[in-house]
Amino acid sequence: MTQVNEAGLGADALEVLKVVERFARDEVRPVGMQLDALADPDEVIAAGSPLWTLHDKYRALGVDSLSLAGSFEPAEQAMLSARITETLGWADGGLAVSLAVAGFPKFFIALTGDPKLTERYLSADSSEIGCWAITEPDHGSDSLAFSEPHWTRPEVRPNCIARLDGDEWVINGSKAAWVSNAPVATYAALFCTIDGDEGFAGGGVCITPLDLPGVSRGKNLNKLGQRALPQGELHFDDVRVPAANMVIGKPMYSMTVEMTLALANAFMGSTFAGLARAAYEAALEYAKDRVQGGVPIIQHQNVRSRLFKMFAKVEAAASLSRRTMLIGNAGPPPIHYSIASKTYCTTTAFEVASEALQIFGGNGLTKEYPIEKIMRDARAAMIEDGCNEMLSLVGGSKL
Ligand SMILES: Cc1cc2nc3c(=O)[nH]c(=O)nc-3n(C[C@H](O)[C@H](O)[C@H](O)COP(=O)(O)OP(=O)(O)OC[C@H]3O[C@@H](n4cnc5c(N)ncnc54)[C@H](O)[C@@H]3O)c2cc1C
Structure with missing residues (x-):
């Protein structure tokens, strides 16, 4: 995933991000494609499924928000969380959610400080x-x-x-x-x-x-x-x-539902800003490779202009989701920001994936190419963690 480096991350944080990028590219994406291809969803969770080892490896990385807390200033941690979440979403939207949700209840346990719950769920080897x-x-x-x-x-x-x-x-x-x-x-x-x-x-x-x-x-x-x-x-x-x-x-x-939705929606925004980028990158690569009319299709003005619109949308989604995380300062952002990020980024992921599929032509419809899966994954996100229409009502109530 080629991205411009922007201010906000120091050398240590960039090192963490590099580790996550390798994990996303070499582990999460291939496992996601393998699990997506299984006809029976029971096989996804069967003994020996790579889902289990992926969870183990992710836990061992120690890059979830609670594990990172205290290692960075809140603003840097917020930006790092945004970038980690985007990177995992870029690799596979569904697995990014599975890995993040696995540690989600820990936030509540950390708040209570209850010794029995802490020992069972927050210990390093849990x-x-x-x-x-x-x-x-x-x-x-x-x-x-x-x-x-x-x-x-x-x-x-x-x-x-x-x-x-x-x-x-x-x-x-x-x-x-x-x-x-x-x-x-x-x-x-x-x-x-x-x-x-x-x-x-x-x-x-x-x-x-x-x-x-x-x-x-x-x-x-x-x-x-x-x-x-x-x-x-x-x-x-x-x-x-x-x-x-x-x-x-x-x-x-009621306040807890609001805070939880605010945190979850901010993470959803980052996850699907990442998936939108994956769709755009796949289309860009294909357009440089596929020859029609004697030239790679990217040389046709119309294709280039469509790719540029996708690029602009992907960058806008990344900007909004990162800003939302920054406003939260490593905690839940105000909910209307989180909902703006979630609804915009998931819609963008679906629109960009759909446009990317069009750039693939007929090939885009086949399972030989990655884009039909990305489009299906993005579509689910417009319902996940709240239907976008209903979320907009909740966000609108805060204006
Ligand atoms: C991939 C995925 C992952 C998910 N993960 C989780 C999870 O981890 N934990 C969990 O508990 N749930 C999870 N969900 C559930 C998700 O939050 C719900 O699907 C979502 O809240 C919508 O509920 P519903 O599917 O029952 O649709 P409904 O609420 O029945 O909505 C149907 C339609 O009616 C519209 N509608 C409903 N109410 C209103 C209203 N008041 N005003 C206007 N329009 C309205 C909706 O916009 C929608 O178009 C997940 C869902 C998906 C798809």
């Missing part, structure tokens, strides 16, 4: 894989749109309820098949509803081990794009969790 379980079978947009009127309505009944019984929470219900990493996760940041009549506003975040009695999983989802990212339902049948695991309670829940 090989736990996490997931963020918020979407429910009957509630997709509902579960994220905290700015909308349904949020506090008691008659909107959530699907996953926690009830306090002595010093344990008892959890019943389901989370939707869309939970990223659910088929492989060992624990979840479970965004559930605490028994009561406050609707979604009366929720909590419960660190829920997924090896407890009463936890079961649904089928591994078979989908159009991001096929390397495992997704599937989680079911809870009288699952008992220690009271201390409810790390966020009702009073802080």
Whole structure:
């Protein structure tokens, strides 16, 4: 991935980025292509699948936000996180999400400082894989749109309820098949509803081990794009969790959904700014190689001008996503910035991938070339972490 170096990263950070670039090019991209080609999504998570070793290798790199914290000034860390995330997205959108989500619940554990949770999940040799379980079978947009009127309505009944019984929470219900990493996760940041009549506003975040009695999983989802990212339902049948695991309670829940969405959407912006670049680069390379009318097609004015428009969009996406991360200063940015980044960068990734496919002509439609996969992966992102239309309503509520 050839990029102009810009201010913001010192020598140490650039060294970290180089390591990530090698990992992205040599490990993530080939594994993503291999997993995407599997007809049965169960094979993606089967014993011996390269998905498992990829997670191990990524953990060993120690380049997630929590591991990097304290090594750099916040602004430099924010820029480094943006560049690392773009680089992983450039390699494979779905795997970039899988690797990032695996460590996501750690943020909540780090906030609580609970000794038992810290020992199990934050120790250096922990090989736990996490997931963020918020979407429910009957509630997709509902579960994220905290700015909308349904949020506090008691008659909107959530699907996953926690009830306090002595010093344990008892959890019943389901989370939707869309939970990223659910088929492989060992624990979840479970965004559930605490028994009561406050609707979604009366929720909590419960660190829920997924090896407890009463936890079961649904089928591994078979989908159009991001096929390397495992997704599937989680079911809870009288699952008992220690009271201390409810790390966020009702009073802080709405604010926590906002902060979490702000962080997740900022990372989505960077991931898909990276994937947009991958699509553009593939088209550029092809256009220099493919000869029509006796010359490489890039020499036809119309093709050159189309490539230039793609280049401008890719650079705009990179600028917005990096600026958003910088505004967050290594924390969650204000949510309307994160949503602007997520919606713009995912739309850009899809538009650029679609235009890139057109530049490939018929070849673009075949699995011999990388672009149809990139387009499918980008398409999923316009729904992932909130449909772009609904996110725009939430972002708009902050203007
Ligand atoms: C690749 C991928 C990864 C994902 N990862 C996770 C994950 O890790 N964890 C997790 O919990 N979930 C995850 N999701 C779920 C994702 O967040 C939801 O799919 C998303 O919130 C939309 O919900 P839905 O699919 O039920 O669509 P619905 O909410 O049913 O929406 C259907 C349509 O109605 C529109 N709509 C809905 N409500 C409104 C409204 N109030 N105003 C205007 N329009 C509206 C939407 O824009 C959309 O076009 C993932 C999804 C995908 C595709």
